Amino acid sequence: MSSALAIHGGTPVRSTPLPHAYIGAGMYGEEEKRAVMEVLDRQSPFRYYGPDPAWKVTAFERGLAAMTGSAYALGVSSGTAALIVALKALGIGPGDKVILPANTFLASAGAVVAAGAVPVFADIDDSLNIDPDEIDRLADGETKAVMPVHILGNPCRMDRVMAAAQRHGLHVVEDAAQACGASYRGQAVGSIGDIGCFSLQMNKLITTGEGGAVVTDNPVWYERAVRYHDHGMFREREGFLGMQPESEPFLGQNYRMTEIAGAIADEQLKKLERMIAAMRIMKRRIKQEIAGIAGLRFRTICDDAGDAASAIMLLLPGPAKAQLFREALQAENIACSYLYGGRPVYMLPQLFRQRTVDPGGFPFNRLADRVVYAEGMCPVAEALLPCNAVISLSPLFAERDAEDIVTAIRKVSNVLL
Numbered sequence: 001m002s003s004a005l006a007i008h009g010g011t012p013v014r015s016t017p018l019p020h021a022y023i024g025a026g027m028y029g030e031e032e033k034r035a036v037m038e039v040l041d042r043q044s045p046f047r048y049y050g051p052d053p054a055w056k057v058t059a060f061e062r063g064l065a066a067m068t069g070s071a072y073a074l075g076v077s078s079g080t081a082a083l084i085v086a087l088k089a090l091g092i093g094p095g096d097k098v099i100l101p102a103n104t105f106l107a108s109a110g111a112v113v114a115a116g117a118v119p120v121f122a123d124i125d126d127s128l129n130i131d132p133d134e135i136d137r138l139a140d141g142e143t144k145a146v147m148p149v150h151i152l153g154n155p156c157r158m159d160r161v162m163a164a165a166q167r168h169g170l171h172v173v174e175d176a177a178q179a180c181g182a183s184y185r186g187q188a189v190g191s192i193g194d195i196g197c198f199s200l201q202m203n204k205l206i207t208t209g210e211g212g213a214v215v216t217d218n219p220v221w222y223e224r225a226v227r228y229h230d231h232g233m234f235r236e237r238e239g240f241l242g243m244q245p246e247s248e249p250f251l252g253q254n255y256r257m258t259e260i261a262g263a264i265a266d267e268q269l270k271k272l273e274r275m276i277a278a279m280r281i282m283k284r285r286i287k288q289e290i291a292g293i294a295g296l297r298f299r300t301i302c303d304d305a306g307d308a309a310s311a312i313m314l315l316l317p318g319p320a321k322a323q324l325f326r327e328a329l330q331a332e333n334i335a336c337s338y339l340y341g342g343r344p345v346y347m348l349p350q351l352f353r354q355r356t357v358d359p360g361g362f363p364f365n366r367l368a369d370r371v372v373y374a375e376g377m378c379p380v381a382e383a384l385l386p387c388n389a390v391i392s393l394s395p396l397f398a399e400r401d402a403e404d405i406v407t408a409i410r411k412v413s414n415v416l417l
């Protein structure tokens, strides 16, 4: 192998790209096919009734509740739906603020806005997740919740998040869209806060194309979540609270999960532990092999044993080096991506300019003291994020693929850093 970088005309480390890293979709097999066919054969794609329901969504919910150690789980139509349902279950709406990390996907903020509340942005620390100290700085009388986001499977420092939330009487809604199966100090993410939210979209750990779920231990929030995701209806269901004194009727939306999604989700969930175990071994090996390379830093993983290990996130010395590094790895046929274009979510124009579908700017116009987003608002995020380079892992990577990742990182670092 030539030591000239492929980007400079040398021979690439690999002649072909790595296998794709759509983790859950890559694991599709006979199990998912059989489960979907069962739903079709029974002509019963709806979760609550049909000629012969297979109760696939219910099975997925039981599995997820067991895996996360939660009393209740509810399948929904997307991760965004999960966040909206969670916020509404907790009674969060117009006039309220929710603290979000600067490093997240647009959907975390979109869900807060859809709930009628206003996102307030907390800076991140070297884990690239929320800096728990920011909660103390930001919480005020209008703040009702904090939404820690476990970015790329790295669990947030939940002990400190929970302590800060408790100090200020805030609800905790975990956005675990990217971390299904991860844990923090032995407790599954999603089950640590008041309500946890998962996504089953294509880019997440397990997938149904579109889908999501919420988990909670609280029967009242669960019951509110069930009704909000189902038009505000009261249905007769096993274990369902029904019309109780605390169950004031309210209108809801339709965020229900289909039986076809439930069938796939149920099978994917059964594979998750093995998938994560394989990625953890691979990630540990790769990190060991590239540790100590001058100029290469890993983001801090808050709990190594609980990391979902779906990605290796590197921090390079400065945005220009980071860009060169990513391009050079790509040229070696090692897929390397740039998380969120290196920008805090509030820098996206929709959010930065507080544009909603409402011409008056609801819900941003609801607060007496208008929340303003500005450049420089979260300096750590603004400094660290442009330095990121992400290598996605997959349980389908062979040992040879992991070796190629190491070889390419060494080769590229040697020349560029």
Ligand SMILES: *Cc1c(COP(=O)(O)O)cnc(C)c1O
Binding pocket: 078, 079, 080, 081, 104, 105, 107, 108, 149, 175, 177, 178, 199, 200, 201, 210, 211, 212
């Ligand atoms: C993907 C994602 C969501 C939204 O999930 P969808 O299923 O795509 O609606 C929310 N938050 C984070 C952090 C995500 O990565």
